[in-house]
Amino acid sequence: MELTKERLVELKQISTNLRHTILEMIHTAGSGHIGGSLSCVEIITTLYLEKMNFDPRNPLDPGRDRFILSKGHAVPTLYAMLSYLGLIPRSELLKLRKIGSILQGHPDMRSVPGIEMSAGPLGLGLSAGIGMALAAQLNKESYHTYVLLGDGELQEGIIWEAAMTANKYKLNNLTAILDNNGVQLDGCCEEIMPLGQVAAKFASFGWQTLTCDGHNIAELMTAFEKAESYHTGPSIIIAKTVKGKGVSFMEGKNTWHGRKIEVGDYRQAIAEVGGISYAE
Amino acid sequence: MLNKLPITGKKAVRAAYGEALVELGNxxxxxxxxxxxxxxSTQTKLFGQKYPERFFNVGIAEGNMMAMAAGFAACGKIPFVNTFAVFITLRAGDPLRSVIAYPNLNVKLAGAYAGLSDSYDGATHQSVEDVAVMRSIPNLKVIVVADATEARLATLAAAKIEGPVYLRLSRAEIPVIFDGEYNFVFGKAHQLIPGDDLTIIANGYMVYKAMEAVQALNRKSIYPRLLNLHTVKPLDTEAVITAAKETGAILTVEEHSIYGGLGSAVAETIAQNYPVPMKIMGFNDRFGETGGYEEVLAKMGLTIEEIVLNAERLIKKKSER
Structure with a gap:
C-alpha cells in the first residue's frame, strides 16, 4: 500500500518530534546512546505506525506482530515511540535511567508494556526472534517478527548462528532490519572490524536481502512489503542510515555513540532538529 | 539405622530424563x-522421534539455542534447552543470564553429563562449576538429580514451576535409590535416614555414596542423619538449620567444586543462623581428568571411605567443643 503525501509528511513530522524527544531524554538523563538512537527513528516509526499489526490498546494480543530491539542501547527511540502510542506515560520519559524508573538503560520486557524482549548484550535478538517466529508456526498464528540489528552487532558470532537457523526453518515470518549506520563505539565498522559484503553474506545464508534508505519512510515501506510477501524464507532489510541523524555535529561520529549531552550542544541540537518533545 | 540399601538396580539418569521428556510432551x-x-547423548532424541514438530536441533550453536528459547518462552512455550552442563552454563551463559533469567522467562535448562560423569572425555567436558554459576544468577532455580527416579520427577516438576529452572543431570548409569513411593518436593530437603550424631547432606550421585557411608558408620555405632538436598536454590534453610541444631555437625558431599555449590549454600545458611562444625567435600579447586568414572571420583576424593573418615573427624571436632 502506497502512503499518501499527507501521511508521509505526518510521519516525517512524528520522526522529527521523536528525535527532539530522544535528545531531551538523553540530555536529562545525563547519559545514553545518542547516535544509534537517532539513526533508527524512521525504521521504528514506519514499523509501529504503518507496518506492524500492533494495537497499543491491546499490547498483549497473541496475534500481534513482534518487534525486538536487538541493538538494545537504542532504547530511547523505542521508549519515545511507545510513549507516543500511549504505552508509557509522557511524564515518565524524562525519568530515563533514573533510580526507580521503569525506563531502564536497556530494554526490560518486564518493566515496560510493549517491550517484547529484554536486550543489551548484542547479538541475542535475532535468535530470540527465531524462537518467536517458530512459536508462531506452532501456535498457528500469522504474526510477523521484526528484529532490529546494529551493524557493529554483526561482529557477534551468534548472529551467524541465527542466520543459519532462520534459513533451516525457512522462516518467512521473520524480518531483520539492519540499521546500517557504519559506525560503532570505537570508530567506523570498516576500521574496527570490516563487515565485508553484508548482503552477499546473508544471501549465501539463504536470506532474501533488500536495501533501502533507512531515513526514507516510503522506501522502508516498500522494503517491508517485499519482505512480508516473500514466502521462501527470512528477509533482511539493509537500511542505509546515518549515525546521529539530524544533528550536524553528531552525524557519522563515533564520539556521539554514547555520552552526556552538555547544555550548549543540546541547545544547538534541538535548534537543528526542530519539532516538539513528547516528554512532559 | 540402615540395615540394607533399598537399591533396585541401575539406570542411566539421562535415559530417565529422555523418557520423562516424552511423557511431558504427551x-x-x-x-x-x-x-x-x-x-x-542427552537422550532428547526420544522426544524428537515422538514429537518432531516440537523438537529443534539447532546444530553446534549453544548461545543461539539459548536465546531462541527466550523467544519461545515469550510466546507461551515451555522450552527445555539441552546440552552438556559445562556448555549450557558457560558457552550459553550470556543469553541465559540476560534474556532468560533477567526477564524470568519460563525456560528449563537441562545440563547433561554433569560433574565427572563424562569421565573419559576429560576436563573439557566435565562440569566442576555449573551449580556455582547457576546458583548466583538471580531468578534461576537449581535442582541436582540423584538417580533415575528423581530425574523423572524433577523433570515433571520443573515444567510446573514458573520461571527458569536448571536441572543438573548425570550421564552415568548409577544405582536407583528411590522407588515409586518417592515423593519429590521441589525446594524441600528429603530425609533419607534419621540420626543425631551428625548430618550428612548430599545431592546427585553422592547421595548413593553417602548412603553407603552411613551403613559403614552404623557398623561403628555412629548414626548420622542423611539429607538429599536436591534443590540447591531455593535452599531448604529450615531443614539445614534444624539439622545443625539437632545433630551439631554437618558434612556436605557433592560432585562439584567446593566453591559455590551445595556446601557453600549450606555453609552460608548455618554460618548466619546456627554455626556448627562443618566439612565441605567436593573438588578442591581443580579440574577433573580422563579415566573411569569411579577412578576419577576417587582421585578427587569422593569415595565412601573419605565420607566415613570426614564424618568421624567431624564428630571428634563436635565433642571437643
Missing part, C-alpha cells in the same frame, strides 16, 4: 525441546 503441548547436536 501431557503438555506447550513443551518444546531444543538441542545442540547432542540429542543422542
Amino acid at each position: 501431557t503438555n503441548k506447550d513443551v518444546v525441546v531444543l538441542d545442540a547436536d547432542v540429542s543422542s
